[in-house]
Amino acid sequence: MDHLAHVSNQPNTQPQSQISHLALDIGGSLIKLVYFCRYDDSCRDDDELRSQNESLGSKSDNSRPVLGGKLHFAKFETSKINDCLEFIHSMKLHLGGFHDCTAPSSDKIFIKATGGGAYKFADLFKEKLSVSLDKEDEMECLVTGANFLLKAVHQEAFTYLDGQKEFAQIDPNDLYPYLLVNIGSGVSMIKVDGDGKFERVSGTSLGGGTFWGLGRLLTKCKNFDELLELSHQGNNRVIDMLVGDIYGGTDYAKIGLSATTIASSFGKAISDNKELVDYKPEDISRSLLRMISNNIGQISYLNALRFGLKRIFFAGFFIRGHAYTMDTISVAVNFWSKGEAEAMFLRHEGFLGALGAFMSYEKQCLDGLTVNKIPQRFPISVSSAGNKIYCSMNGKSNGNGNESIECTVYGT
Ligand SMILES: Nc1ncnc2c1ncn2[C@@H]1O[C@H](COP(=O)(O)OP(=O)(O)O)[C@@H](O)[C@H]1O
Numbered sequence: 001m002d003h004l005a006h007v008s009n010q011p012n013t014q015p016q017s018q019i020s021h022l023a024l025d026i027g028g029s030l031i032k033l034v035y036f037c038r039y040d041d042s043c044r045d046d047d048e049l050r051s052q053n054e055s056l057g058s059k060s061d062n063s064r065p066v067l068g069g070k071l072h073f074a075k076f077e078t079s080k081i082n083d084c085l086e087f088i089h090s091m092k093l094h095l096g097g098f099h100d101c102t103a104p105s106s107d108k109i110f111i112k113a114t115g116g117g118a119y120k121f122a123d124l125f126k127e128k129l130s131v132s133l134d135k136e137d138e139m140e141c142l143v144t145g146a147n148f149l150l151k152a153v154h155q156e157a158f159t160y161l162d163g164q165k166e167f168a169q170i171d172p173n174d175l176y177p178y179l180l181v182n183i184g185s186g187v188s189m190i191k192v193d194g195d196g197k198f199e200r201v202s203g204t205s206l207g208g209g210t211f212w213g214l215g216r217l218l219t220k221c222k223n224f225d226e227l228l229e230l231s232h233q234g235n236n237r238v239i240d241m242l243v244g245d246i247y248g249g250t251d252y253a254k255i256g257l258s259a260t261t262i263a264s265s266f267g268k269a270i271s272d273n274k275e276l277v278d279y280k281p282e283d284i285s286r287s288l289l290r291m292i293s294n295n296i297g298q299i300s301y302l303n304a305l306r307f308g309l310k311r312i313f314f315a316g317f318f319i320r321g322h323a324y325t326m327d328t329i330s331v332a333v334n335f336w337s338k339g340e341a342e343a344m345f346l347r348h349e350g351f352l353g354a355l356g357a358f359m360s361y362e363k364q365c366l367d368g369l370t371v372n373k374i375p376q377r378f379p380i381s382v383s384s385a386g387n388k389i390y391c392s393m394n395g396k397s398n399g400n401g402n403e404s405i406e407c408t409v410y411g412t
């Protein structure tokens with residue numbers, strides 16, 4: 001089975017009854033899965049977690065049991081949805097949904113799902129797994145996921161400039177407003193003012209799908225990571241027309257453009273008298289990556305300026321923890337804002353929507369949990385005091401956002 005990534009150490013060895021609450025984000029390019037896996041001894045009072053709780057500024061409640069476990073993440077290409085269905089089936093993840101106690105037929109299992117595929121593939125899930133997809137709004141899920149990560153997960157956000165990664169100290173009480181830029185197949189820009197308070201203020205169709213789609217056509221690369229890898233070795237100046245190419249090697253200082261600034265992405269191709277085969281795939285990949293990243297960085301900054309936002313968080317699987325992508329976006333934001341605005345990135349960049357869908361289980365009547373009839377309800381939410389779910393990262397970041405998140409949930 002060709003699933004791209006999963007984060008649990010050995011998911012297939014987990015006792016099935018420990019897995020619960022599967023949530024999906026089915027996007028234009030990738031399907032993202034989040035599910036919760038309890039530890040065996042999870043129903044316990046845990047002093048360490050209580051002190052963690054107190055350090056987060058919330059009061060511990062000794063009367064409630066603690067469910068310890070991990071959030072696991074996985075992703076599949078949307079075009080390989082059958083692999084995803086097989087994975088869910090083999091792990092029995094589809095049983096980790098909820099019964100709608102209010103529905104006439106309460107034997108139905110619902111799985112929380114967001115993204116366009118929650119609509120497009122609803123019948124397929126019903127046919128293959130006998131589950132219904134309970135649809136949650138994509139923008140709402142992105143915002144819920146971002147707020148959760150920024151408030152609850154240690155060292156989630158970081159800046160990246162000149163090869164230097166620096167974790168940002170995020171004060172949960174001073175988080176808003178910010179601009180969330182989700183770079184998936186397309187790009188959404190969302191002004192976030194609070195929990196559930198947001199507005200999608202802009203977007204662009206020149207996103208991750210454009211980079212991968214054009215890149216595949218122009219370079220014959222077989223997968224996304226190969227294309228990204230190629231860009232490492234490439235030189236965009238071979239294809240991009242620089243200010244210096246137009247100005248005889250000099251800056252256009254009067255308007256603040258150096259000779260090395262890209263004047264026109266892919267512009268050299270009009271006059272080089274070359275065919276596609278004459279360009280190296282790595283140079284094409286590099287130019288393409290800069291074109292898309294610069295453009296998104298610029299539009300993001302303009303929207304931040306429009307609403308007076310200082311912080312811009314970039315997410316979505318286009319970024320892929322890739323140094324050059326993050327560097328280019330950071331430089332674009334820095335350049336256009338003259339250092340006023342800052343680009344930040346998230347370790348779990350691609351899982352915001354799926355996490356948001358996962359959080360939305362909180363809204364449901366959860367008494368009829370289907371997995372092992374867990375007696376506790378599952379109040380997942382991150383209040384400003386962070387007093388229901390606690391997280392710490394498990395293991396070091398590998399840049400893919402594929403770590404599991406240790407989390408603890410109070411049962412009620
Ligand atoms: N393994 C991969 N296969 C395809 N695209 C990938 C892969 N890894 C990263 N990407 C990039 O991530 C984008 C999808 O990001 P994602 O946040 O999952 O958006 P969506 O919800 O639209 O699928 C793709 O368009 C591509 O640029």
Ligand SMILES: CC(C)(COP(=O)(O)O)[C@@H](O)C(=O)NCCC(=O)O
Nearest residue numbers: 027028184185186187188203204205
């Ligand atoms: C339609 C979408 C919200 C779908 O989300 P995605 O699957 O790309 O993550 C997104 O592709 C988008 O915002 N596109 C840009 C459309 C526009 O504003 O021009």
